[in-house]
Amino acid sequence: MTTPTAPLTVDELAPRLSSATVIDVRTPGEYGSGHVPGAFNIPLDRLGEALPSLRTAAEKGELVVVCASGTRSGVACGRLADEGITAASLDGGTQAWSGGGHALDRPAGARAVWPMERQVRLVAGSLVLLGILLDLAVPGARILSFLIGGGLVFSALSNTCGMAAVLSKLPYNRRPSGDGGLDATLSRLTTRTAGTS
Structure with missing residues (x-):
């Protein structure tokens, strides 16, 4: 078990963005509405399936977890700490990131979904x-x-939040078919961390 790392501010993450591995734990629909550039989408309810890849990413460099406001990313960091994986949450999440004047990436054709x-x-x-x-x-x-x-x-x-768990299963919060899903995300994450020395 690891002690969760103190949350990072937007100003702390911005200069380290190219070297950090950023994991967005929101639903795929929320992620598609706009995410921190370069972030990998691993929904909070699927975090357990990604533990081996996340462990490797944390061993290779800094692991930062993001959500809309910092609540779910804080929960995710606690779960990761229980598994011995060190990760920091982005304080204020994507709301703070965009509020700080930083752009959010939006996949082409993605529709806006409420947080x-x-x-x-x-x-x-x-x-x-x-x-x-x-x-x-x-x-x-x-x-x-x-x-x-x-x-x-x-x-x-x-x-x-049981209601959030139920709502996350609704079609508009799930991945669009054809994007490869979590397996494709984990494959991209593995490829990225394999290239990190």
């Missing part, structure tokens, strides 16, 4: 409102609002 945190807020808020409105016609339906509220509290306390 996962925004998707969760939309669905949770909609379900709470639905529970309240349904309660007007069906007494007791407000239990739905209670359950969503309880789920959000649990999510905050455990730093996990």
